[in-house]
Amino acid sequence: MNTYVFDSSTKSKLIKAFLVGLVLFIIGVAIHWNDGKQVNTHTENTTAVAAAHGSAVEHHEATAEGHHVQPTLKTLIVANTYNVFYFGFYIALAALFFLAATNVAWGGWHIQIQKIPLAISVNIALFLFLLIIMFIFFNHDIFHWTHEELFVKGSPTYDKVLDIKSDFLNLKTFWVFTIIITLLCLGMAYKWWNTLNLMDTNPTRKLFSTSRVIGGITIVVIAFIINTFATWFWSMSIQPHWYSTMFTWNTMAGASLMLLAVVLLFIHYLKSKGYLPNVNENHKHDVAKLMFAISIFWCYTWFAQYMLIWYSNLPEETEYFRLRRSIDNYGILFHLSFILNFVMPFLILLSRGAKRNDKVTIVASIIVIVGQFSEFFLMNCPALLPKGGYGIISFGLLFMIGSVFVYLTLTMLSKVKDLASTTHPYVKESYNHHI
């Protein structure tokens, strides 16, 4: 019983989850059908959208006093869809990082569960594909800085700040880095999948050292190339006047937090189906402990970014939090995200007994996933949807894409020959793991 069989009852449950998501999405579309249609009759639609998500203070003030700008239905759907794809990409990227970090550190405890992040990391291909499709077809809807008229000197739409930034922030560098990131991600995912699966059938010393070498390379590549430029180009540039050096850290910390929650749920699922016989509460304790620790790290970066910007009080920086913290737009969600991502996991997982209790860790994982989804929404969408847009459409898309994600992950798990990596040289350490 060492090979996972993707049974039909699970499949039908996932299809039901997808349909639930689809129904939620359709209900959301029906509710928001007339959004943004009664306004802006005198201006062209694209410039209205551009003005609405332009994050320069003067843009914002101008639109706010002129008329009550509501985002159009298209913007609502595009922003939410893009956010879900970006969210999925980051789970897969964090899975690669988890594999790399544990292998480089000569980790032993995770050997039995390392096929779960391995299967999750394959999702990176799907989400990169979807993201690139979004970039090709909806570039102007997502990225304000892609509009040509911003760079025409002397015109009323000329934006000096973006013109200065355009040496770096232009479509050419954007696509170059998108392609570099895509190739690196695909290469690393392929290499990890190959190495760890070859180790099941043919465990040689060479493969073992290969896994450590690519682990080291993966960490450096993720830290200095993928994570940095992916957050800069794909997320931070949605609000192009704003910048923060903590943003990249914060995204990766959040993604790792979410990955551990997802891995914990997969362990519970596989255990409930009778797989992974030698995984016990000690391994789950370790995953929960990492989740607890990274929740604190996430809070550290989140707070550092928030407090430094609050304290220095520079207009181009405070714009980010002005949009998110004001109570009539995202204020409730902003503070709720802090509670869901830090306060609740911290208090729930504080004691040793809680980390070893299945029900408690499942509840904590679900809280963390919802919290991180809200957090990613807060990173990406408020610049596009300044008057709010987190709701039924977001969750419909989360259910739809989430069930596709789980379906693909379980399909990849069923392709793995040895689910618990019983031939890995360190597997004995994992069996005897005791804390």
Next chain:
Amino acid sequence: MSDTKKYLVGIFDDDDILMHAVKDIRGAGYEITDAFTPFPVHGLEHALGLESTRLHTAGLFFGATGTTVALSMIAFINIFNFPTDFGGKPNFGLLAYVPITFEQTVLYAAIGMTVSFYYLCKLWPGKTPKIIDERTTDHLFALTFELDESKDSEYVNAVSELLKKEGAIEVYQKEV
């Protein structure tokens, strides 16, 4: 020194034998006072049935004290004692208080727990250490059984026999 206690000591030279001995002796119904090892033996504290420490609970209270002291002190100074305008920030700016409060919490918890730990281990400057057997700091393992008035020679003989049967290389009585 009048407050010496008498111990029956069993010396072992292997941690595996020690673990088995601990399980068997406790299974036979004898209470082990303590074990001394040159390095941490994994799972020994569970085998000995020692109570888990309450030091972390003390740490929570020390930390909470630190949080309260820091918050009330900064708030008192900034609002009542010496209100100052820093770039138009509110005097009760909770965000600005957080780093100092955090540091103060950690400081109080760390110092408080260190002092409590030394107190619980009965260690303080100038204290003469009570060492059961100096070889336990190097390569041997010791199990001790406290001998008070209720323990007669029959008990001593029974435990000594059991220790030897379990593989103790030496069994002796010592007063420290």
